[in-house]
Amino acid sequence: MTHRRAVLLMIVVTLLWSIAGVVTRHLDAARSFEVTFWRSLFNAIALAVALSAMRGAGLWRQIATGSKALWISGLCWSVMYTAFMVAITLTTVANVLITMAIGPLITALFARIFLHHHLPPRTWIAIAVGGAGIAWMFAGDAGGQGASLGGTLIALAVPLAAAINWTVLQHISHGAGDPDADAPQEDMLPAVLIGAVISAAVTLPLAWPLQATAHDLGLLGMLGVVQLAIPCLIVVRLTRELPGPEIALLGLLEVVFGTLWAWIGAGERPADTALTGGALVLGALVANEALALTTRTTRRLA
Template sequence: MSQLELDHRKGLLITGIGGLVLTADIPLLRLGQGETWSTLFLRSVTTFVAAFLIWAVWSLATGKKPKIVPGRIGLVVAALYGLTSITFMIAVYNTKTANLVFILAFNTVFSALLSWIFLKERPKTVTFIAMFFMLIGVGIIVREGLSSGHVFGDLVALLSTFILSTAITVSRASGKDMGFAAIVGTALPMLVAAYMVSQNGYAVAVPGWVIFNGAVVTTLAFLCLATGPKFISGPEVAMFYLLETVLTPIWVWMIFSERPSDPTLAGGLIIITALVCHSLWQMYHARRMARMTALRHPV
């Protein structure tokens, strides 16, 4: 087996672990049995501390200190990720988990549109087709939210998705490593949540779940998912993000007996099918281009 094949398998394993770990995020938050701002504060603090411990260990081990916030653009990215954390947490407590994770999968559509508008990266025809079907899926879920009283949470989830896509677009435009800037962004929700907690009181019945989530689960998940692109293609990495969309509603269904409604399941199935088909096409296209390049430039 060639080194290239070994690296590819390594990338699939690392990224697969990250995607699986990420599916525990929302269930752990809900197991904490806390109110929105208290949970956000505790999660942000633990993630912030864990990130800087990793940065310190990494710096000592390698002798290199990666930039935490690369300039003013880094502050913008950090602020965007901070806003994403706030809106995400509000959505967790104001809509069903299935609605939330299916709508979060819509970030690929927003990212494609923002890249087209600001980076002049026109999406391919197949991307437009996938976006069309995903719009239908999200529309079904939001419409169901209107009838079930979750429309506010659904709209906040959609806002969170848009802000996240904006952060990704700005990061791509800058061409800089924004890994630690995204984590520094937890300072914003931490400060906002601290103020809200000081006004309304602190209430987390089982803090251990939230601490474990912030310090271990989210940190490990994003480290693995960020390492994946070193070994495998972007479309392949994106496939593993779908694990959260697919598995999280199942965990919540098993733990909390919260069955997704039929319209939500229908909308989610449309979104997942469109995403999987689009990602498979991207993988096929990338490999085809790689083969063509190898034929043009034989070693």
């Protein structure tokens, strides 16, 4: 795969990810936990079919005998699936996406604390600026409806779970403290399926009695397959072609696309505090990742 094709595919991934907010705004009767249940259920079914075709019976043996890390990763995915959709039903799409965008900075901070990775000054500055942007957005929510503030706080669970997930995966890939560090690394893709199953199982009792119409099921089925399962499989493949910082930088397009879809397709204009806070967060992330790419390119050329 050429680099240009990989970049184009990553842009397609962000477009698919970004449709959740605007699609959710057009549901008839499904709300809160029921929205999460149906999306996670359809995602689990799609992933089970796709991964079974790719891995065969070995997929289910791997899940049954999976390591602690595989299940921790699956639990993190379940938190991400659940918190995202619950937050979307409580606050604006822009608030949720901007809060999620701080994930790479939280991940960098966790890597410093738990894996003792060195963080360059630019990353510390980006963490401070991004944190200020989120704090500004929280301050704007605090003056409005309690549900909106609650939704933004729930959305914060998504980057926190993602940071834990990534830290665990980094620990495994580096074989820290493992005498068998040279052995082949465990395939962590089934964790995505585990997370979908856990999310659906946990939210079903909270969603009962189910009220989704046929129209709702069609939209939520599309989210589970098109907005989650397909881009998840694509992005795993792209990790072989694109460096992490470049994927993180391109992934920020989800914030832009998602906010625009909600604005155009559902008339949901972001609040001024969300726009200001979002500009700080995105500016910090873009500057940090762009400088990281420049540094790596310079080193390779040298």
